[in-house]
Amino acid sequence: MSIKKILNSLEKSWERDVILLKIKNGVDTDKIVNEFLANNELQIKEFKTLLKPEDIDLLNQIEQVSICESKLMNKIKDLNNLENNEIHYSINQKKILLSSRASKRISLFMINWSNKILVITLLTISAIALSKQAWA
Secondary structure (H helix, E strand, O other): OOHHHHHHHHHHHOOHHHHHHHHHOOOOHHHHHHHHHHHOHHHHHHHHHHOOHHHHHHHHHHHHHHHHHHHHHHHHHHHHHHHHHHHHHHHHHHHHHHHHHHHHHHHHHHHHHHHHHHHHHHHHHHHHHHHHHHHO
């Protein structure tokens, strides 16, 4: 069998949609790989015997491309998480700002009115005390 036929056969066995479905169903990636190797053991052994040194170099380069793509996906995912964190931080800051404004308003209201209430209360107590003394 030629390398091209073996690769086509292996590619058909490694259907990305099926792999993705297995991953979504919680199957471990190592288990998926081991199942693939077990199911295609004869083809993989034959493929291995047909490999030339330049083919191995090509496989290494393809592996590097896959690693690069994986890193890119992780960076994009991290950027998305960073943006979400920044949005949540911004929302929290706005909530804190609004609550601090409300508490400042309440405290200013209490300071202004508590002084007035205190003065009115003291005047009322004094008036009541003086009127009791006057009636006594």
